[in-house]
Amino acid sequence: MSALLEVDGVEAAYGSSQVLFGVSVVIRAGEVSTLLGRNGMGKTTTVRTMLGLTRARSGSIRFLGHRIEQLSPDKIARMGLAVVPEGRRIFPNLSVQENLVAFASNRNASSEPWDLDSVYSMFPRLKERARNMGNQLSGGEQQMLAIGRALMTNPHLLILDEATEGLAPLIREEIWHTLATLREKGQTILVIDKYVDRLVKLATRHTIIERGxxxxxxxxxxxxKDRSLSERYIGV
Known part of the structure; x- marks a missing residue:
C-alpha cells in the first residue's frame, strides 16, 4: 500500500522547550496505525504537527504526496485530514444534527460519502438525540458525535487522539467496534490509545514515542510477541 502521510525527521517545540526530536511516522492508505506511549511523551504534539496546529521546526510532512508542514490548519483539513481530538470539543450550544451538518463535505470524493443517514446508521443513539444540544450528551455520546462529525468531512485520514479515554466499558466496546467497521470499509485511521491488546487486533502498524x-x-x-515493549514504554 502507498504512503498516505509521511512524517520525516520532524522536530517541534513550545517556545524554548523542544518536544519532538526527529520523529518519523508513515501511515499507509487503507491501514489502521497507532501512536503509542505514556502521557507527555509527544504523541499529541506529533498529531498537532500533522494538523498544522504546531509548526514543525525542521523535517517534512507529506500528505497525498504534497508537503504540508508550512500550510495552515484549515488548508490541511480541506485536503482531507480529520481529527477526533482529545476531549472531543464538540459545540455545546449546537444540536447533535447541527454539529454534524456544519462539517459536511466530501473531501475524498467518495462515490458513497458519509452523510446524516449513514452516520445515524453507525450511531443510532445520535439519531435519537438529534435535537439535543451538545452539552446535554453523555461522554460516550459526545465521543460518538465527535467521530460522526469527522466522518461527515469524508476524510482521507481519520485521527483519533485518546480514542476511548474516560469512557465506560460498554461504550468503549462500541467505539472499538466502530473503528473495526471503518477499517473494513477501507478508512485510513491513526489511533492514539492505551489499550494495547485491542489495538493489536485493530491496527496493522505501530509507532512508540518515548520522550519525543x-x-x-x-x-x-x-x-x-514482545510484551516487554508495553511494560517499558506504555504501562504506568
Missing amino acids: RVAWRGSSEDLA
Missing part, C-alpha cells in the same frame, strides 16, 4: 523520539516501530505481530 521514536523508540520502536513494527507490526501487530511484533508488538504482541
Whole structure:
C-alpha cells in the first residue's frame, strides 16, 4: 500500500522547550496505525504537527504526496485530514444534527460519502438525540458525535487522539467496534490509545514515542510477541 502521510525527521517545540526530536511516522492508505506511549511523551504534539496546529521546526510532512508542514490548519483539513481530538470539543450550544451538518463535505470524493443517514446508521443513539444540544450528551455520546462529525468531512485520514479515554466499558466496546467497521470499509485511521491488546487486533502498524523520539516501530505481530515493549514504554 502507498504512503498516505509521511512524517520525516520532524522536530517541534513550545517556545524554548523542544518536544519532538526527529520523529518519523508513515501511515499507509487503507491501514489502521497507532501512536503509542505514556502521557507527555509527544504523541499529541506529533498529531498537532500533522494538523498544522504546531509548526514543525525542521523535517517534512507529506500528505497525498504534497508537503504540508508550512500550510495552515484549515488548508490541511480541506485536503482531507480529520481529527477526533482529545476531549472531543464538540459545540455545546449546537444540536447533535447541527454539529454534524456544519462539517459536511466530501473531501475524498467518495462515490458513497458519509452523510446524516449513514452516520445515524453507525450511531443510532445520535439519531435519537438529534435535537439535543451538545452539552446535554453523555461522554460516550459526545465521543460518538465527535467521530460522526469527522466522518461527515469524508476524510482521507481519520485521527483519533485518546480514542476511548474516560469512557465506560460498554461504550468503549462500541467505539472499538466502530473503528473495526471503518477499517473494513477501507478508512485510513491513526489511533492514539492505551489499550494495547485491542489495538493489536485493530491496527496493522505501530509507532512508540518515548520522550519525543521514536523508540520502536513494527507490526501487530511484533508488538504482541514482545510484551516487554508495553511494560517499558506504555504501562504506568
